[in-house]
Amino acid sequence: MKVNGKVYRSIWLADDGVGVEIIDQTQLPFRFVTVRLNTLDEAMDAISRMLVRGAPLIGATAAYGICLGLREGVSSESLEKMAVRLVSCRPTAVNLRWAVDRMLRVLLPLPEKSRLLEAYQEAARICEEDVQTNEAIGRHGMALIRDIWHSKQKNGPVNILTHCNAGWLATVDWGTALAPVYAAADEGIPVHIWVDETRPRNQGAGLTAWELVAADIPHHLITDNTGGHLMQHGLVDCCIVGSDRTTAAGDVCNKIGTYLKALAASDNNIPFYVALPGSTVDWTLHDGLAEIPIEERDELEVLRIRGKDEEGRVCAVAIAPEATPALNPAFDVTPARLVTGLITERGVCAAGRIGLLSLYPEQAQ
Numbered sequence: 561m562k563v564n565g566k567v568y569r570s571i572w573l574a575d576d577g578v579g580v581e582i583i584d585q586t587q588l589p590f591r592f593v594t595v596r597l598n599t600l601d602e603a604m605d606a607i608s609r610m611l612v613r614g615a616p617l618i619g620a621t622a623a624y625g626i627c628l629g630l631r632e633g634v635s636s637e638s639l640e641k642m643a644v645r646l647v648s649c650r651p652t653a654v655n656l657r658w659a660v661d662r663m664l665r666v667l668l669p670l671p672e673k674s675r676l677l678e679a680y681q682e683a684a685r686i687c688e689e690d691v692q693t694n695e696a697i698g699r700h701g702m703a704l705i706r707d708i709w710h711s712k713q714k715n716g717p718v719n720i721l722t723h724c725n726a727g728w729l730a731t732v733d734w735g736t737a738l739a740p741v742y743a744a745a746d747e748g749i750p751v752h753i754w755v756d757e758t759r760p761r762n763q764g765a766g767l768t769a770w771e772l773v774a775a776d777i778p779h780h781l782i783t784d785n786t787g788g789h790l791m792q793h794g795l796v797d798c799c800i801v802g803s804d805r806t807t808a809a810g811d812v813c814n815k816i817g818t819y820l821k822a823l824a825a826s827d828n829n830i831p832f833y834v835a836l837p838g839s840t841v842d843w844t845l846h847d848g849l850a851e852i853p854i855e856e857r858d859e860l861e862v863l864r865i866r867g868k869d870e871e872g873r874v875c876a877v878a879i880a881p882e883a884t885p886a887l888n889p890a891f892d893v894t895p896a897r898l899v900t901g902l903i904t905e906r907g908v909c910a911a912g913r914i915g916l917l918s919l920y921p922e923q924a925q
């Protein structure tokens with residue numbers, strides 16, 4: 561995507577073919593800063609502190625993290641150790657484990673001397689495939705948006721509510737939930753996006769809104785409490801969100817607050833779509849509520865808010881009494897019954913085992 565007239569992806573190999581460049585997403589929307597990762601530890605830190613975030617991008621960064629780690633040792637033992645360390649950086653997004661497992665599957669059978677070169681090639685393939693996958697998600701999702709537009713007799717824009725950031729910053733390019741939005745805009749279908757601010761880290765305000773400004777797509781930022789009211793008043797045509805892990809039964813784990821939006825959508829008969837690549841499906845799990853590990857993050861993310869003051873300084877301010885403790889689960893699970901459809905790179909299916917297997921028959925046991 562374009563930033564200040566230059567085309568960027570969210571992660572890329574540095575010109576020397578060794579280091580890896582990322583956009584420091586903790587600085588957005590106030591500053592656009594790129595950072596070079598040189599070591600496995602730096603890649604792990606970027607994932608844990610959320611300089612990079614979003615399930616597919618975490619996976620891509622982990623793949624390159626393995627390349628950087630291999631520069632310090634190529635034995636099978638060190639490879640397996642780095643895999644364990646990387647996977648522990650963020651527990652919920654299954655794309656992290658998916659990418660690390662894929663790297664190990666390719667690298668472990670190879671002679672040690674071939675591993676480093678092959679690792680860089682495989683990490684590049686993961687990134688390239690992510691871009692193609694999201695483009696396909698965009699095409700399939702765009703068809704749904706076009707249908708809604710036609711059913712409105714092309715009367716006004718299609719109003720889409722999204723939560724968190726599942727745009728190009730959350731993937732290597734295009735995004736998942738925002739890919740259909742970008743595709744629709746490219747097709748000339750008028751869209752307008754309701755952007756949930758997405759407390760506590762405000763990925764909607766800081767990242768989704770920033771992406772939409774850059775792409776010149778009409779949008780409004782709303783508080784996380786506003787969506788239900790808009791739905792009751794006919795101002796939302798559909799919801800599209802991303803996913804960090806979707807079970808084989810179609811339960812969707814995504815940013816905290818997604819479940820409440822799905823409940824409100826269901827109460828108002830508004831289609832609730834989840835856009836995700838196949839790599840986000842955890843085929844080993846069936847009961848999302850019981851089985852998906854939910855990351856718990858620092859209470860300071862809830863107790864403080866980061867922003868820019870009137871002098872243009874980026875700072876964090878406290879919003880609660882010092883003695884007040886906070887709870888900060890980063891994700892929640894939306895049961896399959898509340899999901900209208902899953903938008904994948906292979907097409908749209910019902911949220912459930914039969915729907916998913918119709919698109920991914922190779923996963924049938």
Ligand SMILES: CSC[C@@H](O)[C@@H](O)C(=O)COP(=O)(O)O
Binds near residue numbers: 614727730736802803
């Ligand atoms: C294409 S990204 C899908 C999800 O990863 C996204 O919706 C999300 O919840 C991101 O959470 P984050 O905590 O910012 O990594």
